[in-house]
Amino acid sequence: MFTKEALQVIEQSISEQGILASSEKKDNYARVWSRDAMMTGITGILIKNPMIIDGLEKSVKTLADHQAENGQIPSNVYGNKVSYGTLVGRTDATIWWIIGACEYIKYTQDQEVKQSLKPKIDKAFSCLKTWEFNQRGLLYSPLGGNWADEYVTSGYVLYDNVLRYWALKNAAEVYRDDERNAQAEQLKHLIEINFRKNNSADARYHGAAYKKADEKPYLWASLNANGYDERFDLAGNALAVFLGFDLNMEDFTQFLKMLNTEFGHWMLPVFYPVIFPDDADWNLLENNYSYEFKNRPYHFHNGGSWPIYLGWLCLGLRKRGYDQIPEKILSQYEQLLQEKSPSFREYYSTDQLLPSGTDRLCFSASGYLLMKA
Numbered sequence: 151m152f153t154k155e156a157l158q159v160i161e162q163s164i165s166e167q168g169i170l171a172s173s174e175k176k177d178n179y180a181r182v183w184s185r186d187a188m189m190t191g192i193t194g195i196l197i198k199n200p201m202i203i204d205g206l207e208k209s210v211k212t213l214a215d216h217q218a219e220n221g222q223i224p225s226n227v228y229g230n231k232v233s234y235g236t237l238v239g240r241t242d243a244t245i246w247w248i249i250g251a252c253e254y255i256k257y258t259q260d261q262e263v264k265q266s267l268k269p270k271i272d273k274a275f276s277c278l279k280t281w282e283f284n285q286r287g288l289l290y291s292p293l294g295g296n297w298a299d300e301y302v303t304s305g306y307v308l309y310d311n312v313l314r315y316w317a318l319k320n321a322a323e324v325y326r327d328d329e330r331n332a333q334a335e336q337l338k339h340l341i342e343i344n345f346r347k348n349n350s351a352d353a354r355y356h357g358a359a360y361k362k363a364d365e366k367p368y369l370w371a372s373l374n375a376n377g378y379d380e381r382f383d384l385a386g387n388a389l390a391v392f393l394g395f396d397l398n399m400e401d402f403t404q405f406l407k408m409l410n411t412e413f414g415h416w417m418l419p420v421f422y423p424v425i426f427p428d429d430a431d432w433n434l435l436e437n438n439y440s441y442e443f444k445n446r447p448y449h450f451h452n453g454g455s456w457p458i459y460l461g462w463l464c465l466g467l468r469k470r471g472y473d474q475i476p477e478k479i480l481s482q483y484e485q486l487l488q489e490k491s492p493s494f495r496e497y498y499s500t501d502q503l504l505p506s507g508t509d510r511l512c513f514s515a516s517g518y519l520l521m522k523a
Contacts, residue, residue, distance in 0.1 A: 151484050153522065155492040156515040160190055161201055163512050167227065168209030169202070172511045177441050179508050181228040182209050184243035185297055186513055188250030189458060193516040195257045196523045203257065210251045210263075214270050221270075221277030223247040235299075236440055241281060241289060242296040244274050245313040252320035264324065271321055275330075278314060287340045288355065288373075289314050294438055297385065301421065301451035302434040305374030306355065308386035311341050316393055342396050345369040367401035371421070382409075382422040385459040392466030399470055406475055416475075416482035417455035418463075419500045424453035448501040455498045457483060458513040461520030480521040487518075494518070 163170040168182040169190050187209035194202025216224045216232045224232045225240040234240065248271055255264045283290050289311050293304040303309075318334035321327060343350040347365040354360040359377040363370065369390055371383040382405075391397065409418050424447045425431050435445045435452065444450035460483070464476035486503060487494075494514040496507025 152487050152492045156518045159494050159510050159515040160512050164205040167212045169205040172508050174510050176508050181226040182212050183226040184213055184223055185246040188246040190512045190516045191250050192253050193519050206254050213247050221273035238292045238294050241291045241310050245317050248274050248317040252324045255324050298451045300438045302431045303372045305372050307372040308345055308369050308383055312389045367405040384420045388459050388463035388466050413500050416479045417498050419453040420456045448499045453500050455500050457517030461517030464521045
């Protein structure tokens with residue numbers, strides 16, 4: 151219904167340097183962001199759109215040209231201005247770049263790009279290895295260290311570690327690397343035994359915290375030295391479902407239906423439950439922002455609904471044979487686009503379903519295309 155409009159949003163955001171987060175000149179969105187450009191580019195591959203795939207190639211090369219000495223890939227690039235993160239660095243920027251570069255190579259079979267990027271991909275993996283800090287296998291992210299840069303998760307974050315698994319699997323396939331493939335499978339095992347209750351006899355990262363954690367129908371959001379954050383992280387779980395992680399899908403889909411009942415719609419929150427001013431974690435939210443405070447209850451990362459991650463959720467559920475919920479999510483989003491005009495805003499508030507954040511966002515246009523893919 152809105153495929154043409156979604157494609158226009160993306161195509162108008164493609165510059166000589168690559169895919170901008172948005173064509174809107176607001177805050178810092180008119181830049182080549184690693185995570186935004188890679189997700190949009192991968193969407194272009196899924197729908198076989200040559201213009202978006204060309205934008206992906208430009209994005210991969212632009213970001214690679216500004217790789218830091220330690221192997222870190224920039225969070226974003228604009229002209230000659232390069233950012234690796236403002237308040238803290240962004241762990242997921244480096245991982246998404248590896249994933250996107252490998253997806254591009256797999257799709258195009260471009261041998262020249264494959265060989266020229268190999269040293270940079272190796273260097274990026276070396277950087278990620280140092281971010282374990284304890285050499286035990288899971289990646290450690292600081293507070294605000296990934297896409298949810300104004301939220302409260304930190305430590306061994308589900309989302310970042312699931313992404314690292316995907317990066318390892320992709321690079322192992324592209325470069326026929328058995329060692330990386332083994333690392334990927336070991337990381338997947340670590341995630342599966344540490345982020346949900348299970349009967350594995352293997353030692354846990356934090357045995358005392360693991361015993362105290364409550365069983366949930368999803369993978370926990372993060373693990374830190376002070377215990378587990380048992381919140382629902384939609385992005386991390388959506389990617390885990392898409393990538394085939396071991397999860398009780400019946401329980402998981404029942405949980406999604408419970409969220410639908412609680413909120414009264416299918417624009418599900420990206421983190422749940424919502425944090426309110428009287429809650430203990432509010433102090434982690436109220437000062438963590440660069441431009442303005444956005445994390446009011448039901449907004450932005452604090453319970454807002456992001457079409458990009460609903461898109462990944464739909465793709466993952468369909469891949470696992472669950473078509474009913476994706477149809478309902480797509481129908482809900484199309485209804486909102488029809489009512490509010492298809493401007494592809496950044497997110498929706500989950501209390502009133504108000505379109506909020508930056509307009510004409512490639513993230514949201516890509517989310518719609520992923521829902522339909």
